[in-house]
Amino acid sequence: MKDLMLTGAAALLAAAVTLTSSPAAFAGETLDRVMSTKTLTLSSDPEYPPQSFLNDRNEMDGFDVGVAREIAKRMGAELKIVTPAWEIITAGNWGGRWDISVGSMTPTTARAKVLDFPAVYYYTPAAFAVHKDSAATSAADLNGKKIGVCGGCTYEAYLNKNLVIDAEGTPEFTYDVTAGEIRTYETDVNVLDDLRLGDGARLDGLLSARPTIDEAIKNGYPVKVIGEPAFYEPLAVAVDKGDPEFSAKVAEIVNGMHEDGTLRALSIKWYGTDLTSAD
Structure with a gap:
């Protein structure tokens, strides 16, 4: 596909054409x-x-x-x-x-x-999920556990208890889980891939967007959502x-x-x- 950035004389020519041919640049x-x-x-x-x-x-x-x-x-x-x-x-x-x-x-x-x-x-709910063989039934069951999230995402900020969402209309939320270890990954799919290996194999749970978790379950990932949404984004x-x-x-x-x-x-x-x- 053609490069978007014009350079050199071509850029100058394009600028000149824009200024001379368009009444409102x-x-x-x-x-x-x-x-x-x-x-x-x-x-x-x-x-x-x-x-x-x-x-x-x-x-x-x-x-x-x-x-x-x-x-x-x-x-x-x-x-x-x-x-x-x-x-x-x-x-x-x-x-x-x-x-x-x-x-x-x-x-x-x-x-x-x-x-x-x-x-x-x-807007989307952020949800906790565990392997289908996990005995966890609520978010509180993940206190002190290894929880996976995408690095740099709001889910990592939530687990670090420093998430600030100040967009208008954002529902209030509380920090209900204290992770024993927060493991970060490049993408949510990488988190799901580690959780699917088994309960506690690499992770005890994860925090991600509910639609992403639902899509993984639809595609055969052996995971389940637990508890209420942690927050709405x-x-x-x-x-x-x-x-x-x-x-x-x-x-x-x-x-x-x-x-x-x-x-x-x-x-x-x-x-x-x-x-x-x-x-």
């Missing part, structure tokens, strides 16, 4: 790039079903990918997907390597220092700081998808229920 660098190249580059995870994953046709698919494709469509752009590590995405300072993250990211205070969150697009589209025009455009599109039912339809398609409201 876009002020924001990211928005300008997306609208001029007609390409929106998404950072995504190929191993995070049902949010984002490689399907049987070796194509990226899932709820998050569907949302991103619709955002690109409403911008009049094609969607390009890259797959950097989660920690790199949440660190900000993307440098134009990608334009947007539709990756079920919680807009925490720490992340807001390096990223902007134009719009919340759905508002999940937002994220963009790099420094382009308020791009943020405003994304917010406008996502709000429109809420209003016309597009997000609800995508949620029902992938989760079997409407997760686009905290009600």
Whole structure:
């Protein structure tokens, strides 16, 4: 696929054409790039079903990918997907390597220092799970145990008891589990893979998004959900700081998808229920 970043004389020529042929050039660098190249580059995870994953046709698919494709469509752009590590995405300072993250990211205070969150697009419960052979029946049964989470995720922050979610409409939560050991992994799937090896083999339990756990169970993983949700996450589209025009455009599109039912339809398609409201 063609490189999105124009260089040298080509960049100068493109800028000159934009300024002379368009009566209203876009002020924001990211928005300008997306609208001029007609390409929106998404950072995504190929191993995070049902949010984002490689399907049987070796194509990226899932709820998050569907949302991103619709955002690109409403911008009049094609969607390009890259797959950097989660920690790199949440660190900000993307440098134009990608334009947007539709990756079920919680807009925490720490992340807001390096990223902007134009719009919340759905909410999801965070749940504890154990191997199906475990005697655990409640979250309290995991006190003092080895619990796996994805590194840099809100689930790790929850277990460290320093999770801050200050997005509007976030339900209150309490810290009900004190892990004996917190083991971090690159993705939630890696956590599930270790838990499936047996009760206590490598992990005693995990904390992840309930839809992710449900998808694993549907695919034959020998795990089960225990207790009530630990907390509910508002999940937002994220963009790099420094382009308020791009943020405003994304917010406008996502709000429109809420209003016309597009997000609800995508949620029902992938989760079997409407997760686009905290009600």
